[in-house]
Amino acid sequence: MQRAGRKLLNADKLTVPCGRPVVLKERCKGCRLCVEYCPKQVLEMSKDFNEKGYHYPQLKQGQEKDCINCGYCQEVCPDFAIYVEKVTS
Numbered sequence: 001m002q003r004a005g006r007k008l009l010n011a012d013k014l015t016v017p018c019g020r021p022v023v024l025k026e027r028c029k030g031c032r033l034c035v036e037y038c039p040k041q042v043l044e045m046s047k048d049f050n051e052k053g054y055h056y057p058q059l060k061q062g063q064e065k066d067c068i069n070c071g072y073c074q075e076v077c078p079d080f081a082i083y084v085e086k087v088t089s
């Protein structure tokens with residue numbers, strides 16, 4: 001006999017957090033830590049250079065709603081060059 005799957009009683013009320021990463025590109029030294037640590041892989045290195053001559057991260061096109069506001073990118077950045085804002089809908 002097959003057992004019925006369990007379902008959270010409030011599953012219809014749960015929402016996925018959404019964030020928007022903000023890059024202070026002139027502070028960036030292009031180390032890529034934020035890109036590598038992002039669990040949703042929504043960041044990529046820009047083809048453009050900042051004033052110091054480094055590529056800096058940017059949000060991938062088409063993935064503007066996929067950031068989950070986990071804050072890993074700002075935690076790992078050694079130069080405080082990226083932070084994330086909570087998006088409320």
Ligand code: SF4
Pocket residue numbers: 019021037038039040041042043066067068069070071072073074084
């Ligand atoms: S907050 Fe999390 S999901 Fe969003 S860009 Fe930073 S590391 Fe990625």
Ligand code: SF4
Pocket residue numbers: 023027028029030031032033034035056057076077078079080081082
């Ligand atoms: S972790 Fe910081 S310094 Fe390194 S690429 Fe990302 S924004 Fe730039």
